[in-house]
Amino acid sequence: MNRDSNGALGWLGIFRLGLVQAALGSIVVLTTSTMNRVMVVELAMPAMLPGVLVAIHYLVQVLRPRLGYSSDVGGRRAPWIVGGMALLGTAAATAAVAIHLMQSRPVAGVALAVLAFLFIGVGVGMSGTAMLVLMATHVAENRRAAAATVTWIMMIVGFIATSIVAGNALEPFTTLRLIEVTGGVALAATLITWLAVVGIERPRSPVPAAAAQAATPFREALRQVWRESHSRRLTLFIFVSMVAYSAQDLILEPFAGLIFGMTPGQSTKLSGVQNSGVLIGMLLVAIVCSRPDKPFGSLRAWTIGGCVASAMSLLTLAVAGFVGPGWPIQASVFMLGLSNGVFAVGAIGSMMGMVGSGRRSREGVRMGLWGAAQAVAFALGGLGATALVDLARLLFDSVAIAYGVVFAVEGALFFIASRLAASARVRDEDLEQQAEQPTPVDRYAVSVAGR
Numbered sequence: 001m002n003r004d005s006n007g008a009l010g011w012l013g014i015f016r017l018g019l020v021q022a023a024l025g026s027i028v029v030l031t032t033s034t035m036n037r038v039m040v041v042e043l044a045m046p047a048m049l050p051g052v053l054v055a056i057h058y059l060v061q062v063l064r065p066r067l068g069y070s071s072d073v074g075g076r077r078a079p080w081i082v083g084g085m086a087l088l089g090t091a092a093a094t095a096a097v098a099i100h101l102m103q104s105r106p107v108a109g110v111a112l113a114v115l116a117f118l119f120i121g122v123g124v125g126m127s128g129t130a131m132l133v134l135m136a137t138h139v140a141e142n143r144r145a146a147a148a149t150v151t152w153i154m155m156i157v158g159f160i161a162t163s164i165v166a167g168n169a170l171e172p173f174t175t176l177r178l179i180e181v182t183g184g185v186a187l188a189a190t191l192i193t194w195l196a197v198v199g200i201e202r203p204r205s206p207v208p209a210a211a212a213q214a215a216t217p218f219r220e221a222l223r224q225v226w227r228e229s230h231s232r233r234l235t236l237f238i239f240v241s242m243v244a245y246s247a248q249d250l251i252l253e254p255f256a257g258l259i260f261g262m263t264p265g266q267s268t269k270l271s272g273v274q275n276s277g278v279l280i281g282m283l284l285v286a287i288v289c290s291r292p293d294k295p296f297g298s299l300r301a302w303t304i305g306g307c308v309a310s311a312m313s314l315l316t317l318a319v320a321g322f323v324g325p326g327w328p329i330q331a332s333v334f335m336l337g338l339s340n341g342v343f344a345v346g347a348i349g350s351m352m353g354m355v356g357s358g359r360r361s362r363e364g365v366r367m368g369l370w371g372a373a374q375a376v377a378f379a380l381g382g383l384g385a386t387a388l389v390d391l392a393r394l395l396f397d398s399v400a401i402a403y404g405v406v407f408a409v410e411g412a413l414f415f416i417a418s419r420l421a422a423s424a425r426v427r428d429e430d431l432e433q434q435a436e437q438p439t440p441v442d443r444y445a446v447s448v449a450g451r
Contacts, residue, residue: 008140009200014147018154019196020081020131023189024124025158027085027092030166030182031057031120035095038178043102049110053095053117055383060121061375065225067122068129068368069218072361077134078197084126085193089186091119096182100175125371127193133367134201136352145289145299148348149282156279218365225365230354233423239373241307241347241417244410245340246381248314251389252333255403259321260329273330274337281306281341289349299353303346303421309339311414318407321400343414350421385410 009017036050071080095116102109131151139147162185169181216224225231252274253267262270285302313336320327351370355363385406392402 008143009135009138009147013200014135014139014143014150015154016196016200017131017135017147018150020085020127020193021151022154022158022161023085023192023196024088024127024131025155026162026185026189027088028120028124029159029162030185031092031095031117033163034166034170034178035099038099038173038175039102042173042175043099045102045106049113053113055379056114057117057121057124058375058379060118061125062372063122064125064129064368064371064375065222065365066218066368067126068133068364068366068371069221070364071130071133072221072364075361076201077130077364078201080130081127081134081197082190082194084123084128084130086123086190088120088123088127089183089190091116091123093179093183093186095120096175096179100179103175121375125368125375129364129368129371132348132351132371133355133363134197136355136367137363138201139352141353142290144349144352145302145345146286148345148352149286152282152344152348153279221362221365222369224359225362225369228359230357231366231369233420234350234354235369235373237417237420238347238351238370239377240413240420241343242374242377243381243384244310244314244413244417245344246378247385247406247410247413248336250382251385251403251406254389255317255321256329258399259403260325260327270330270333274333274340277334277337277339278341278344281338281343282345283341284338285342285345285349299346299349300421302342303350304418306339306341306343306346307414307418307421310336310343311411311418313339314407314411314414318404318411321404321407324400346421 032054036054039045039050067080067084071077074080095113098109098113098116100109101112135147135151136144166181166185169184170177226235253262253271256262256267256270285299285306289299289302313332316332317336320329320332351367355366388406388409389402392405393399396402396405
């Protein structure tokens, strides 16, 4: 059943929305991984080019609050989910055309790729923001942690399935074949998205109060959300924690190679150990927080604990750099992954839990604001970490000190994030704002996370 006896989304409905995330991941993995490799290896373009293009796709997602606002005005999320996926697919196919063009007209190809990645970011923002708002406002509180885990795992499934299918379809490789494969994946992802959301959203009955709320200009709507203390603090929490979370992606494998002498294959396996820990941590929180009586603490408590554990794990990696090969590096990396998994589900669950608290008809703006903070953090995290490693190596002339400094900074950011998570709760004034502007919402609408 799509819905349970209380009208909230049941497990089938949650799985259907998870398919949207899988479809999104299937397109994104082609643009950030496959096309990245083709530009650098097959076309011998500078490695900076795909790095800049991926950064563009993140930075343009500062538009998420505006996109979320537009879905608030219409009162429906499904059209934005499908429309965003269609735009994403079209932009990805355009990026493949740009790569083909780079062979004969590099300048024109790069210009077209920049335009394509701009719209890739817009498509991700449209579809992803609307999907999270729809899930947040239709999933019961005790299922939010599990729903967050389902969406994350389904995204990984999308990565894996596309990597296998597209990898086989791209042999023997040509840029024309890349266009065909990308177009096929985009078309399939859009069709799956449409089938996943059709009929899943309950239409709201328009009333004057709701229309007045929706008619508020965007800038004023954004100011209203920013004045809510829980929205503001959660935005800061997401930004700080996601900078720390994403900063490790680009430095962990080089660290393993330089300090522990690991080969590329061995360091890749080490990343697999980390991802296994992430998956176990997410499943752990999903299981324990799905209990209605919450015998093992609230979702917010797990979020704080995940941040603190992530900080401690990063500090052990800082120490590992000085100890060298005698350190149990796999155990440290697994604990980092486990802690990250706990934190990640807690963070997503917190967004889902708080998106409906405060002024009504602002769910899309809130989720868009938090999504924009996450996207900018991901763009800055990897760039900042690699730049800091280079600077520290220049200043201290020591690989161990350089990576130790970066891991310590990441750990400090996670400690700061834990304090922000502890303070990111809904205050009385936010609930008063909510009461001042009543609009029709489903009786299973979002309640405060962590109660």
